[in-house]
Amino acid sequence: MGGVDHDVLDLFPDSARIKGATLTLGGLTADELAAEFGTPLVVYCEETLRARARSLRAAVTGGHVAFGAKAFSNVAVLKLFREEGLGVDVASTGELAFARAAGFRGDEIIVHGNNKDAALLAEAGAEGATVVLDAPDEAELAAAAGVKRVLVRVTLGVDADTHEAIRTGHHGSKFGLPVTQARSLIEGALECGLDVLGLHVHIGSQLADFDAQAETIVRLASFAAGCRDSLGWVPKVADLGGGFGIRHNTDEHAPDAATLAAGAVETAQTAFREAGLPTPEIWLEPGRSLVGTAGVTLYRVGAVKRLPERTWVAVDGGMSDNPRPQLYEAVYTAVSATRADERAGEHVSIAGMHCESGDVLIDDVALPTPHRGDLLAVPATGAYTLAMASNYNGVTRPAAVLVGDGAARLIRTRETIADLLRAEV
Template structure:
């Protein structure tokens, strides 16, 4: 396997003869025991990335963006490394609770939190990020005590339009004037307004947009001091650090970006004449994305004049990102990595959609039915966004370490799908 491709795989990935090995377990063994599609998570990579981000923020708080992959065992692992949980629904909160999170470990998000969700957040004594004009009053009525206020400072991130969130007109947060009103209202109803929250988008490859956002946030904080007599004790800078999904994609290391964000915030707030706040971050993709590899089994090969199609036993139901965000992945033949990758192919999913294409172009050894493909950098927003399209059951997931694979999510069955159906005949 090309060294540049190997860099996209988890830290424990290595080649043994012609076999890809993850966490000390061969890809062939993983597929044989657990079936395919299968998402394989490397424990060593998860822990290393968690520790690097914790170190980067110093005394600040790191909360995992649970939407990237809500899984109880992964959440437990991250919690053991001092990482909190950022949740945006009652379901995600349930996953976090099952993993042992409570209190100030939890940050609660959402642009449309209903009363029940706010009450659940209050019961856990979570920090709630206020996102709408009347949410301060509603949060206080539900029993919430600590809040942040999400502000959109008008920075357009250089990323796919579907995952930009900090621009004017975004459905998230409030522009500065309305955010100030929300802060004032929250203070009036007795909430402890810890600070401010911003998030400008996901899969950010560099720091330019975030740097501008932090400077504008400090300026906004100064305006709050001047008009409200209030200054933030916390600056939550959200997440969005990018990762590499293919060898041509650029992404600065997340821990490096995190350290730069903390230093930029300290400088910007000090230059605005403000006490330097505690910096919080909410990484999702950058924590779990590089730790995950998806294994697929090839079922059909079609040699056409226009292209060669390699069809696998998954597709847009277990990874919709190529269709949603034009995400570009790569793959290797996991049990044939010692052979030359000489044939250019397209990897298609099994679904009844012409657009169900996982990888447009990738070089593989001459493909055959039964080949095992490994797609790196699939630990985030794959299983989290998986569906049952075409009645396909969602994949299993395992955690590998020191030659042992532990099942952390069982494969769905057709019985699981039918269990939600209601038959009222007779």
Template structure:
């Protein structure tokens, strides 16, 4: 179980500690639900991925967890930011990013967003046939072209992006035309971008995509006289959310992606590209733990429901992707499991179930549950469903905790209401 938790997680008798602090003390001081992020794990993950890519670049997929403090920490470790909206760009700017430490995405970029990217000198990934014209008019100077090469990744359909008919990128013929259009407009076309999907559990789909990408670039060289200097391979490396998950180490996948791209380009008669990666989940996922307080325990003939003070408003992934999680009784960790239960959220939805089945010490009101591997796509996708305020987040290290996102209040929810 502890292998799913951050590197600083430990058991002190019955108590789970994170960053040298007891979970109960964190919950008492900051309330629940509470997202706890381990600085040690974040920095270790960043360094492993930077090393894996060699002389390439790594950009954090900001959508996984937009946080100024987190982006600043990752920037200290040499990690840039991949942003896909004006809001994400604002987070990155506030963290000190600009120009070459950014890459700008989006399948429907506004003129204002493109102008902002141009004003700070950030490269833009063209995602549609008319975006070269829009980017040039906005003053963008450097671009990449996103190409969709028809490889189906073995992941949930909602997070699969490299298949034919995807809303992202352009099929090869249209992508080649986009390269030509960008060149004609005087844009510096740095290279190409691909992404096959998220929560990838093996390298097969990405390897096939990289080989096809090299062939695409070779075709552009022959037809347009243009050669990509950058191969942006996206991200999507998976992590373990549940003890039954079998996922390779992200740094190994990153190293394999970088070396495969360099070899594929050379074998296609092309110079080695500068490899860019855009990992999100694998940088922050395991670093995060969400603490919940147990309320109602409802024992029915069919199952036992353990209700927590959060749910789909702070983690909608079980509903969106059938994501599986597990939980640890954070203050009774030395007790043997006494019951297999289902962990339900507090929302007015029958589908608001965080964990279908988990063995816990016989649950009771007031217990503290720790759900690991929640650093990615939880706070980022959190909502105010049922008028619930979003959780706080703290960064822990060496016995200290720093609030990096305060808990929302009811006043915050009412602030945008008029009349």
């Protein structure tokens, strides 16, 4: 293992190994990947993607797992998940286009959004997708657009223990409707002739434990019982959303996603039975837990500044390819991808290349004494990095590759300056 701690390597994809001084992913060394595809480069491990998909499907026996495409909308990854029997949830016409390009059709697709426009509803209706109603007047709009099957998203007032920007189930959330309005929406959808399959809830992302979700499921069963009593309607589906967390650093705690998923199914079965209702089919919509740990970002070190206050190590990316440290105070770690046998004896800060003092990728990490030209690997960057990437400072967005069995396949090309100028008039 050289200088890389076992616990740090656990943050990397299943295929990650340290051979001598070098990190390997999918049977390929980090330096050969960087040489062929350039940096920054996001490397996805096929073995990890398939393993996570299979474990979550096995945890939801008799139910349905749909990949939350917002975590990483990529046609090759979506095709892989479809091969593994997953559906997909999308929240825009763009994400729907990615899903269609990957071969998803009809009821394999769930359409979300707190402000769906006419184009998205029309495309969802034409495709035969299931639409999650999220606004008081959306039943009429969906029916007019040709939508047939719907879920109704209800907000049950549970505060998830996560960053405030990614909480979604609390009172006052922009997502879903409180119980009285949700019940009226169900009634309106039934009157419009829509097939109201069931209910949808989601309380937030990067959940570190099951407590908030368990409370939400119990409240959902109670709400469903109220719908039976007042509307004579019983849900056939309970979509419990996603939000299962992953570890981005060695101090972070995140239970196994498949264990949480199995717990959600069991809790729902118990809660609905105790509410006197038939057990609905359980749907889940994981995103981060499917792709997060599968991705590693490779950066090339540029300037190294040893100041009295701290040592700055600048890399050739930053907040344009991973804005999560700025948006969510996300804490990452890094290893030296080609000097992994050396002792990590110097504490440094990893700075991005952008004209912002806040463009700090990692505030404090121990590395072998860094030099210009070193290759760094940042694990757990497969979710919400490229998906949120920008062209700030006119920087082109990185390439992505899929690795496995000693081969790498380009799944997203690196943007060029010509790409940036193409939209200019």
